[in-house]
Amino acid sequence: MGVKVKCELLKKEMLVDGIYKFSVKAPEIAKNAKPGQFLEIKVSETGEPFLRRPISIFNIDGETIEFIFQVKGRGTELLSKIEEGKQIDIIGPLGFGTYKVQEYKNVAIIGGGIGIYPLYELTKELKGKANLNVYLGFRDKSLVTCEKDFEAIGLNKLVVTTDDGSYKEKGFAIDFMKKDIEEHMVDMIFACGPLPMLKAVRAYAIENNIPCQISLEERMGCGIGACLGCAVKVISGKEPRYGHVCKEGPVFNAKDVEI
Ligand SMILES: Cc1cc2nc3c(=O)[nH]c(=O)nc-3n(C[C@H](O)[C@H](O)[C@H](O)COP(=O)(O)OP(=O)(O)OC[C@H]3O[C@@H](n4cnc5c(N)ncnc54)[C@H](O)[C@@H]3O)c2cc1C
Ligand code: FES
Numbered sequence: 001m002g003v004k005v006k007c008e009l010l011k012k013e014m015l016v017d018g019i020y021k022f023s024v025k026a027p028e029i030a031k032n033a034k035p036g037q038f039l040e041i042k043v044s045e046t047g048e049p050f051l052r053r054p055i056s057i058f059n060i061d062g063e064t065i066e067f068i069f070q071v072k073g074r075g076t077e078l079l080s081k082i083e084e085g086k087q088i089d090i091i092g093p094l095g096f097g098t099y100k101v102q103e104y105k106n107v108a109i110i111g112g113g114i115g116i117y118p119l120y121e122l123t124k125e126l127k128g129k130a131n132l133n134v135y136l137g138f139r140d141k142s143l144v145t146c147e148k149d150f151e152a153i154g155l156n157k158l159v160v161t162t163d164d165g166s167y168k169e170k171g172f173a174i175d176f177m178k179k180d181i182e183e184h185m186v187d188m189i190f191a192c193g194p195l196p197m198l199k200a201v202r203a204y205a206i207e208n209n210i211p212c213q214i215s216l217e218e219r220m221g222c223g224i225g226a227c228l229g230c231a232v233k234v235i236s237g238k239e240p241r242y243g244h245v246c247k248e249g250p251v252f253n254a255k256d257v258e259i
Contacts, residue, residue: 001094001224002039012083015146019071019114020079020080024090026092030063035057035121036099036215036251037095038057039090040224052091055068056118057092057118059120059124068145091223096249097249101129104130104188106130107133107186108134108135108180108181108190109126109133110136110190112173115194116136118250120150130188135173136159136173137163144162147160161173185210188212191213202254212253212254213253213254214254214257216259218232223246234257235256
């Protein structure tokens with residue numbers, strides 16, 4: 001269970017139009033955070049909107065936590081207006097299902113859009129434990145972020161794709177991943193991104209018998225298992241049942257959930 005803390009906004013940066021990176025001082029959260037976990041952030045002082053917004057942890061650096069978000073609606077719009085030096089009310093780290101970091105031989109890490117952010121801390125932690133091939137897919141050039149951050153980790157391979165070919169490779173990241181896996185098998189795929197991408201990655205992994213962990217960034221309400229706002233069909237037991245993405249996830253073994 002996460003802790004509720006007031007965190008000072010140390011640095012605010014607009015990476016591209018509408019996408020912001022916040023660095024906050026959060027020692028209580030940083031000391032326990034694991035790759036794939038998220039924060040529930042209060043976006044205004046007024047209590048409106050009522051619900052906190054879930055945002056993934058991008059980077060943990062000592063006592064500092066970084067997160068990156070795209071302005072989608074009122075909540076993230078309000079969040080983007082907070083100024084450096086102000087306090088932000090954050091609960092974290094949340095989620096019991098995290099990416100499993102251990103020794104692997106070859107790993108493929110695939111992210112799409114805002115789904116690339118929880119994969120950065122994971123990639124950092126896997127460095128030295130596996131050969132890392134990372135595939136980052138974006139709709140177009142205007143949404144490309146964090147390429148340099150991933151590059152700086154020191155990867156075996158980094159592929160950046162845009163659907164329309166306006167930057168780097170044209171097409172879907174999954175197709176580049178599949179082509180590489182045909183040549184060199186991987187022993188784990190880690191994924192996070194929009195639902196159509198996750199469905200395709202899950203299907204491919206199951207079909208080819210490749211272990212795969214996916215992060216489901218479903219829409220959430222409370223973030224702590226109290227509202228059923230994040231139900232997902234879990235098919236790992238004898239009988240299918242509905243589980244909570246916020247508590248049991250957000251990371252699941254691909255074969256254990258139906259999406
Ligand atoms: C575990 C988790 C981790 C997340 N991590 C990040 C992150 O690192 N960076 C980031 O930018 N966003 C992330 N999100 C998505 C983020 O929480 C939503 O974009 C945000 O809550 C939207 O709030 P809003 O008030 O601005 O928009 P709202 O007014 O609530 O919604 C505006 C629009 O965004 C859509 N929307 C809202 N939530 C989601 C969602 N979860 N997925 C897709 N579309 C949505 C709505 O359907 C609507 O069309 C994450 C979500 C979850 C559940
Ligand atoms: S968000 Fe409320 S139960 Fe998961």
